[in-house]
Amino acid sequence: MATKHLFLLPGDGIGPEAMAEVKKLISAMNAKLGSGFVTDEGLVGGCAFDAHGAAISDADMEKAMAADAVLFGAVGGPKWDAVPYEVRPEAGLLRLRKDMELFANLRPAICYPALAASSSLKQEVVEGLDILIVRELTGGVYFGEPKQIIDLGNGQKRGIDTQVYDTFEIERISGVAFELARTRKNHVTSMEKRNVMKSGVLWNEVVTQTHKARYSDVKLDHMLADAGGMQLVRWPKQFDVIVTDNLFGDMLSDIAAMLTGSIGMLPSASLGAPDAKTKKRKALYEPVHGSAPDIAGKGIANPIAMIASFAMCLRYSFGMVDEADKLEGAIAAVLDQGLRTKDIFSPGMTEVGTVEMGDAIIAKF
Amino acid sequence: MATKHLFLLPGDGIGPEAMAEVKKLISAMNAKLGSGFVTDEGLVGGCAFDAHGAAISDADMEKAMAADAVLFGAVGGPKWDAVPYEVRPEAGLLRLRKDMELFANLRPAICYPALAASSSLKQEVVEGLDILIVRELTGGVYFGEPKQIIDLGNGQKRGIDTQVYDTFEIERISGVAFELARTRKNHVTSMEKRNVMKSGVLWNEVVTQTHKARYSDVKLDHMLADAGGMQLVRWPKQFDVIVTDNLFGDMLSDIAAMLTGSIGMLPSASLGAPDAKTKKRKALYEPVHGSAPDIAGKGIANPIAMIASFAMCLRYSFGMVDEADKLEGAIAAVLDQGLRTKDIFSPGMTEVGTVEMGDAIIAKF
Numbered sequence: 105m106a107t108k109h110l111f112l113l114p115g116d117g118i119g120p121e122a123m124a125e126v127k128k129l130i131s132a133m134n135a136k137l138g139s140g141f142v143t144d145e146g147l148v149g150g151c152a153f154d155a156h157g158a159a160i161s162d163a164d165m166e167k168a169m170a171a172d173a174v175l176f177g178a179v180g181g182p183k184w185d186a187v188p189y190e191v192r193p194e195a196g197l198l199r200l201r202k203d204m205e206l207f208a209n210l211r212p213a214i215c216y217p218a219l220a221a222s223s224s225l226k227q228e229v230v231e232g233l234d235i236l237i238v239r240e241l242t243g244g245v246y247f248g249e250p251k252q253i254i255d256l257g258n259g260q261k262r263g264i265d266t267q268v269y270d271t272f273e274i275e276r277i278s279g280v281a282f283e284l285a286r287t288r289k290n291h292v293t294s295m296e297k298r299n300v301m302k303s304g305v306l307w308n309e310v311v312t313q314t315h316k317a318r319y320s321d322v323k324l325d326h327m328l329a330d331a332g333g334m335q336l337v338r339w340p341k342q343f344d345v346i347v348t349d350n351l352f353g354d355m356l357s358d359i360a361a362m363l364t365g366s367i368g369m370l371p372s373a374s375l376g377a378p379d380a381k382t383k384k385r386k387a388l389y390e391p392v393h394g395s396a397p398d399i400a401g402k403g404i405a406n407p408i409a410m411i412a413s414f415a416m417c418l419r420y421s422f423g424m425v426d427e428a429d430k431l432e433g434a435i436a437a438v439l440d441q442g443l444r445t446k447d448i449f450s451p452g453m454t455e456v457g458t459v460e461m462g463d464a465i466i467a468k469f
Numbered sequence: 470m471a472t473k474h475l476f477l478l479p480g481d482g483i484g485p486e487a488m489a490e491v492k493k494l495i496s497a498m499n500a501k502l503g504s505g506f507v508t509d510e511g512l513v514g515g516c517a518f519d520a521h522g523a524a525i526s527d528a529d530m531e532k533a534m535a536a537d538a539v540l541f542g543a544v545g546g547p548k549w550d551a552v553p554y555e556v557r558p559e560a561g562l563l564r565l566r567k568d569m570e571l572f573a574n575l576r577p578a579i580c581y582p583a584l585a586a587s588s589s590l591k592q593e594v595v596e597g598l599d600i601l602i603v604r605e606l607t608g609g610v611y612f613g614e615p616k617q618i619i620d621l622g623n624g625q626k627r628g629i630d631t632q633v634y635d636t637f638e639i640e641r642i643s644g645v646a647f648e649l650a651r652t653r654k655n656h657v658t659s660m661e662k663r664n665v666m667k668s669g670v671l672w673n674e675v676v677t678q679t680h681k682a683r684y685s686d687v688k689l690d691h692m693l694a695d696a697g698g699m700q701l702v703r704w705p706k707q708f709d710v711i712v713t714d715n716l717f718g719d720m721l722s723d724i725a726a727m728l729t730g731s732i733g734m735l736p737s738a739s740l741g742a743p744d745a746k747t748k749k750r751k752a753l754y755e756p757v758h759g760s761a762p763d764i765a766g767k768g769i770a771n772p773i774a775m776i777a778s779f780a781m782c783l784r785y786s787f788g789m790v791d792e793a794d795k796l797e798g799a800i801a802a803v804l805d806q807g808l809r810t811k812d813i814f815s816p817g818m819t820e821v822g823t824v825e826m827g828d829a830i831i832a833k834f
C-alpha cells in the first residue's frame with residue numbers, strides 16, 4: 105500500500121493523552137494490516153508558545169501543509185490566559201484552518217445508543233439522533249478585517265470584529281452540505297440571521313441559488329439561527345444536515361454535541377477543496393472537546409472523540425471506508441460492553457481510564 | 470393614582486390576539502383598582518408596512534418615545550418575506566430598540582413547576598430553573614457599520630456586518646447585570662468569544678474592571694459563549710444571571726427559553742438608562758415568542774408570555790410590585806388548575822383557547 109503521511113499535533117491538556125491512544129492504533133494497523141502510515145509530530149498551542157513563542161512554528165505549518173492528513177488534539181489552558189492575543193493557543197488552530205484553507209468543518213452529532221440515557225435531554229428526544237453540522241470554517245467574523253481594539257481616549261476603547269462572506273465561500277460550503285445530504289437523508293437546513301445581518305441575506309440568497317442550480321433533488325429548509333438553536337433543543341431529530349457560518353456553527357455544533365450526552369465522544373473533520381490535479385483534499389481531524397486542563401495528566405480523559413476523529417480520517421482522507429466502519433463499530437462495542445471513562449460513567453457500568461479505553465477499542469478492532 | 474401612559478404595538482401574527490388579553494386585563498385593573506392606565510395603539514411590522522410603507526411610522530415612534538411604557542406583540546410573517554431589507558417587519562422593532570436606547574434586555578427563563586414535564590430536557594435538569602439573561606440590545610453586530618452587500622462583479626457579492634462595542638456600552642450593561650444579581654443569587658456569568666473576537670477581549674476586560682470597581686461582592690464567572698451554550702443544555706441551574714452581547718444574547722436566550730418547556734410562556738423587558746431628572750427608564754415589554762403566522766387568527770395562541778410581559782411592566786416601569794407578584798401568581802394558578810393552550814397541552818390537562826386562558830388569569834387576579 106502507498107505510504108500515508110500523518111502529521112500529529114497533540115497540543116495541550118488532554119490532547120497528548122488522547123493522541124497516545126491513536127498512536128497505538130496506528131502502530132497496530134501498520135503491524136497487522138500493513139496500512140503504511142508514517143507519522144511525524146509537532147507542537148501547537150500553549151506548548152508551541154512555550155517552545156518557540158508562537159502558537160505554531162512555520163516549520164510545523166509546512167509539515168501540516170505537506171501531510172496527507174493532520175490529526176489535532178486540543179489547545180489552551182489557564183497557563184496561557186495572559187499571553188498576547190496574537191500568540192494565544194487558539195491562534196495555532198486558526199492558522200492551520202486558514203493557511204490550509206479548511207473551509208468545510210463536518211461535525212456529526214450522533215447519539216450512541218449506550219449513552220442515550222446520559223444526555224440531559226429525554227431519552228426519546230435524543231435516541232437514534234444522527235445529524236451532521238457543516239460549518240464554514242475559514243470566513244466570517246473569525247477572520248474578517250478590521251479586527252482590532254482602538255483606544256478612543258477618555259478611558260474609552262472600541263472593540264471591532266468584521267463578519268464578511270463572499271458568494272463563492274457560501275457556494276462551496278453549501279455544495280459540501282448538499283453532497284453530503286445525498287449520502288444521508290437528503291435534507292439540508294441552512295441557518296443564518298437574515299433578519300438582522302446583511303451577510304445573512306447573502307447567505308440565504310446564495311444557498312437558495314446553489315440549491316436551484318445544482319441540487320434541487322435535495323430538500324432545503326431555511327431557519328433563523330436563533331430559532332434553529334431552539335429547535336435543536338426541542339426536537340433535534342427534525343434535522344439531517346445543517347449548514348451554517350463560522351460563528352453560528354461554533355455555537356450550534358457545540359449545542360448539538362451536548363445533546364448527545366457527551367462531548368467527549370464527538371469527532372470532527374475540517375476539509376479543503378479537492379486539488380485540481382490530485383483530487384486530494386487537505387484535511388485536519390480533531391475532537392470537538394477542548395483541552396480540559398482540569399483533568400489533564402490524570403489518565404482519565406476520554407480518548408473516544410480522538411479515536412473517532414481518526415475514523416473520519418480513514419474515511420475522508422484515505423477512502424478506507426471498511427476500516428472506518430470497523431473502528432466506529434469497535435467504539436460502539438466497548439460502550440455496549442459497559443466500559444466508561446469518568447465523563448460518561450453511570451451506575452452499573454465499568455469505569456476505565458484513558459489507556460484501558462484505548463486498549464479495549466484496539467482489541468475489538 | 471397618576472395617569473400611566475401605555476403605548477400598545479400588537480404587530481403581526483398572533484401579536485394582536487395576545488395583546489387583546491392584556492387589554493382586557495388593563496380595563497379590569499382600571500375598573501377594579503383604579504390603576505389609571507391610559508392606552509394608545511399603533512402599528513409595527515408587516516401591518517405598518519402595509520399601511521404606510523415603513524415598519525413603524527415616525528408618528529408611532531414619537532408616541533413610543535413619549536409613553537411611560539410600550540407593550541409590543543410580535544412582528545413578521547411569510548407575507549412580507551420579499552419586502553426590501555430596510556422596511557422588513559423586524560426593522561420596526563430594531564428602530565424602537567435603537568431610538569429609545571433600550572440597551573438592557575432582561576430575559577428570565579423560568580420553569581413553571583406545572584410545565585417541567587413538558588420540557589425536552591429531563592425534569593430534574595429544569596425543575597425549579599430560574600435564570601435571567603441580561604442581553605445588550607443596542608450595540609454589536611445588530612447596528613455596527615459598515616453593514617452592506619457589495620457587488621464585486623463576476624457574479625460575486627460580499628456581505629458585511631460589523632460587530633462594535635465601546636467600553637461604556639459594556640460597562641452599563643454589566644452594571645445592570647450586577648445590580649440584578651444582588652436581588653437574586655448574587656452570581657453573574659459573562660459570556661463572549663474572547664479567543665476569537667477582539668470585541669470579546671474588550672468585553673471580558675470591561676466586565677472584569679466593572680466588577681472590581683463596583684460589584685466585588687457579586688460572584689463573577691467568565692465563560693466562552695460556545696461553552697456557555699453547552700452548559701445551558703447540560704446543567705442550566707448552575708447559572709443565576711448571564712450577561713452577554715446582542716447576538717450571543719439572541720441565541721442563548723432563545724435556548725434558555727426552550728429549556729423551560731415552552732417559549733409561549735416567557736416575557737422580556739427592554740430598558741433604557743434612568744433619566745437624569747425623573748429617574749424614569751424608557752421601556753418596552755415583549756414576549757420572547759415570535760408572530761407564529763401558522764397559528765395566527767385561530768384563537769389558539771398562548772397569551773401567557775404577553776401577560777407575563779405586562780407583569781414585568783408593572784414591576785419595572787410602575788413599581789407595582791404587589792400587582793406584578795399577584796399577576797404572576799395568577800398565571801401559576803391557572804397552570805396548576807390544569808388549563809393549557811395547545812402549545813403546552815399534555816394528556817390529562819384541559820385544552821383552552823387564547824381568550825379562555827386570558828379570562829381565567831384575569832379571574833384569578
Ligand SMILES: CC(C)[C@H](C(=O)O)[C@@H](O)C(=O)O
Nearest residue numbers: 194195197198354664665695
Ligand atoms: C478553540 C476555538 C478557537 C474554536 C473555535 O471557536 O472555532 C473551538 O471552539 C471550535 O469550535 O473548534
Ligand SMILES: CC(C)[C@H](C(=O)O)[C@@H](O)C(=O)O
Nearest residue numbers: 297299300330559562563719
Ligand atoms: C425579531 C428579531 C430581530 C429579534 C432579534 O434578533 O433580536 C428576535 O429574534 C429577538 O430575539 O427579539
